[in-house]
Amino acid sequence: MTNGPPSHQARLRVRYADTDAMGVVHHANYLAYFEAGRVELLRSVGISYRDLEQRGFLAPVVEVTCRYRAPAYFDDLLLVRTRLAEARPARFAFEYDIVREADETLVAQGRSLHACLDRTTLRPVRIPEDILQRLQAP
Amino acid sequence: MTNGPPSHQARLRVRYADTDAMGVVHHANYLAYFEAGRVELLRSVGISYRDLEQRGFLAPVVEVTCRYRAPAYFDDLLLVRTRLAEARPARFAFEYDIVREADETLVAQGRSLHACLDRTTLRPVRIPEDILQRLQAP
């Protein structure tokens, strides 16, 4: 039996504050939804992003892409499906599908690339070995 | 001739991201507009809030009130009129009127109360004397 890379499905409800004058979720908010998704994926493999920061690491977004497939609306329940797309010592990437729960409509897709930095010097460092193993181990 | 307490008028343009599905500025964003207004009032009397933080102080909001008088819309130019309402050694307050420039409609009014904290200990401290003087001197 083989497992793929870590993946996770988080569920969130669209807040009124997330919408814009088009009556839909403002496009910038999907980046916060992706962020919520990857925090939960990490938690599901035993990694607390808060702890990671407290150990002295930061994992900022280096590049992000989002494709908007269909609008989402206030009060929609959205599923954020996050999977690890790449995990190398100095960088890692996630991919995302956001789907409306009620009708399985694909709302948005995206990808984020991250570096690992020392929190004090803000210089790139290798991802701590225990973290890398949790990301890579199926 | 007498001067009143410091006051300032800042001008900002409503972004699409600031609106919500009612087609108007989402009510939480006025707190960010107030914040922009008081940063500019402080700058106008020679106080950089960024420098204040770098000197080791924080001035968090302890309480805020906002009354919504009329909607504001995407692309509106708004005037944020900020005045110092109170400046004591351990706390200070600002009051705000937000007015639409085009027709002088009063959009929102508010008040924020602030403490002065030591950035490291997060304990209340007296406002530095040079800052207090700039706030109080007419």
Next chain:
Amino acid sequence: MTNGPPSHQARLRVRYADTDAMGVVHHANYLAYFEAGRVELLRSVGISYRDLEQRGFLAPVVEVTCRYRAPAYFDDLLLVRTRLAEARPARFAFEYDIVREADETLVAQGRSLHACLDRTTLRPVRIPEDILQRLQAP
């Protein structure tokens, strides 16, 4: 046996996007947390705010107050305790306590006052009778 007015407890996780450079939840975001809380309180008594808008009503915030009691941090689980404070034909109000689940620390308290408007004319109207009854009936 007597029941009080409707109340509800919602649970939400602080997103990284909600924090600011003080390392805590930015104060404006509590207004979005209050909003999430009252949407869930309404749902708990059978009122969908989305349906209310689709029936032609808006319930904008007319006034809001927030008192900040203690900081909240990224990844905190927060409980938003919302209760109906007032329900009259033309206006209604909610009160909120936000508490950190892990240690029951009171983080913020607030109150919002709402009008009921006709969505087309944006003029005040009476709250629909069926809604008012759901709000008032214990």
Next chain:
Amino acid sequence: MTNGPPSHQARLRVRYADTDAMGVVHHANYLAYFEAGRVELLRSVGISYRDLEQRGFLAPVVEVTCRYRAPAYFDDLLLVRTRLAEARPARFAFEYDIVREADETLVAQGRSLHACLDRTTLRPVRIPEDILQRLQAP
């Protein structure tokens, strides 16, 4: 003499509300900065995005990419340099460089692709001819 496609430089100040717990501008906010930049580019060639919506068109973002080059901080003055990258009857694209004014550091780069929709039907339509000409005419 030849002119290139329309371009524009907008200037904005980073608000405290735009920062996150890393002490820098939260990555999602650059999408709102891009949006502010393209609204000003359009205005500079005589196109009001608000008027466009009132004429019955929407120009939602279909895809966006952002590369983060260097952090920006609270109170930084940023220059948003926007240029039209593509203008076809059914879609158009902008490219962005965001630069810190004080030291000309490149902070972020991005690209957004837009469709033109009928505001009522939400179906794709051709960009109105007068708008297309303003975008294409050097």
